[in-house]
Amino acid sequence: MPSPGYREPTSPHADRRPRDHGEPALVVRELTKRFGDRVAVDAVSFSVGAGEVFGFLGPNGAGKTTTVRMLGTLVAPTSGSAVVAGLPVTEANGVEIRQRIAVMTENPGLYLRLTVTENLEFFAGLYGIRQPHDRIAAALAAVNLGSRATDFCGSLSKGLRQRVGLARALLNDPAVLFLDEPTSGLDPVATREVHDLIDGLRERGVTVFLTTHRLEEAERLCDRVAILNTSLRTIGRTDELRERLFRKTLLVTTAAPLPDAARVFGSLRAVSRWQPSDGRPASYELVVSDARLAAPAVARALVAADADILSIAEERHSLEDVYLELVDDDVEASAR
C-alpha cells in the first residue's frame, strides 16, 4: 500500500453531503450471478436514492459490468432481487425497465456510417419518442454537440463519440442513468468534459450509477460509493469510508527534531499514540480521536516546548487509500 502522504486538509468536495434523495431509484438485495462455476457477482445488496450520483468501484473483473447488465435487464440474475426505477427486475418487466433507464456502455456503440442525428433518431425511435427532433436537439445541446449534428460518427474523435453516447443516454429522460466506465480511454480534456456533463446531470436530479475504476473520478463526482470485488466490500460516503477504515492522524512537522518528543506528545490526553514519521527527521504522526480538539492542544504543547512549528495537519486518506486497503485485503486473502 502506498504511503498516504501529506494532503491538504480540504478538497473541493470535502463538504459535500448527500442530499435528501427520497425514494430509492435502485434497490438491490442479495443479487448473485454465476456463469457456470464462476461467481461473477456474489450476494450484493445496496440501494441508491433518487437523484444520487452513486459510484460503483472495483478492479477489472470485479463484477461491475455484470451488475449493470443485470440491473439493465440484459442478463438474468442467478438469485437475489432488484428494483429498478420502481419496477422489480423480472422477465415481464424487462421492456418497461429499459424504457425508464438508459445505459451508456464503455464503448459508446455508435453506428459509424450514420450521422450523429441519424444515430439519435434511431434510438429515439426505439424509445418511442414521437417528436424526436426537439429532444435530439436538446440532448445534443446538453453535450455541446449541436454543431456536429450532421457529422458522420466515424469522423468523430473518441471523446466526441463518448459525448454522442451520453446524448443518446439522455434522449429518453431516464429515471436512472447507468454509466459504465464513461471516461475509459479518454484524454484529460475529454475526461474533464464528461465529468462536467455528469455534474450537469446531478444538477438536473438524474440518478446516476457510475461504474469506474478511476478513483479520483468517483471521489470527485459521487455522493456515495460502493467497492465491489465479486462481493460488496464496503459502501458509504468517501469521508465515512475513510473514517471507518483509517484512524485519525495528525501530522506534525517542526523546524528541528524535538529533543524529547515523548514528553511533549505523551502527556497529551487527546493523543492516544504517536510515532516519528518514516524518513522525516522532524515529523511526527499522532493518532487522535478528534483532530479538531487535539490540534490546539498539540500546538500549545509544542509552543511550551519551544519548538518551531512548521505545520500541523490532519492526514487525509484518499478514496484510493480506502480502495487499496480493501482490494489488497482480497488479493492477500486469495493468495493465502
Added chain:
Amino acid sequence: MSVGRIAAVVRKELRDYRRNRFTITTTAIMPLIFLISPTVTLLRVPASANAAVVDRSVGVTSLLLLVVPAVIPPIIAAYSVIGERDQGTLEPFLTTPVRRDELLLGKAAAAFLPSVTVAYAIYLVFALVVRFGAARAVGDAVLHTPQVLAQALFTPLIAVWAIWVGIAMSVRARDVRVAQQLATLASLPALGFIALISFRVLTPSVPLAVWLALALLALDTAAWRAVSRMFDRERLVTGTRARRSTRVS
C-alpha cells in the same frame, strides 16, 4: 409489438446498408452473374428448337433466377446481429426497450426490401431482354403467366427463408464471413421443390404452386419462431446462455 420500433430498425438498417461498400458491391455484382448466364442461354436457343428444348431451357433459367433471392438476403441478414456485435453496437441496442421480435422483424424487413427489389429488377431485365432478343417461342415461354406468377410468388418466399437462415447464422456465428457463407449454403435447399418443377420431375400446375407457396410460407413462419427462440440477449452479450427459467425478454 411496436410498429414504430420496427420501422426505426428498418430505417437505420437501410441507411447503414446504403453506406456499406461491401454490401452494396456484393448485392450489385452477384445478381449480375445470375442474370448473364440464363439470358445468354436463352438467347442462344434457336428458333427451330422444339417445345421440349424450350421448356427445359426456360425451366433451368427460371431456377437460376430464383437463386438470386436465395443468395442475396443471407449476405445482408448474416451481418445483422454479428455485425452489430463486431462494431460494438449490439449491447447499446439491446439496452433499449426493443423487444426480441421487433428487433428480428426489423432486421428481416430491412434485408427483405433490397433483396426482393434486386431480384425483381433482375427478373424484369431478364424478361425484357429475352422477350425482345430471343426466339419468339422462348420469349413466350418466359412470359407465360405461370412462369411470371412463379417468379412473383416464390421470390419473396425464398428470400424470407434465406433471411431467417442468415439471421440464425448471425446469431450463432462468431465471424461475419463465416455466417454469410453458411447462410448462403443453408438457403439453397429451399430451391429444391422449385428445381423439381423446373426439371419437370413434378408437373407444374396452379394447385401445386399454391401448395408449394403455402409450404414455403409455413417454413418461413417456423424459421422466424426458431430464430426468435435462438435470440438470447444474455448469450449475445456475455457468450453464455441464460438458463431458461431466468431468461430476459
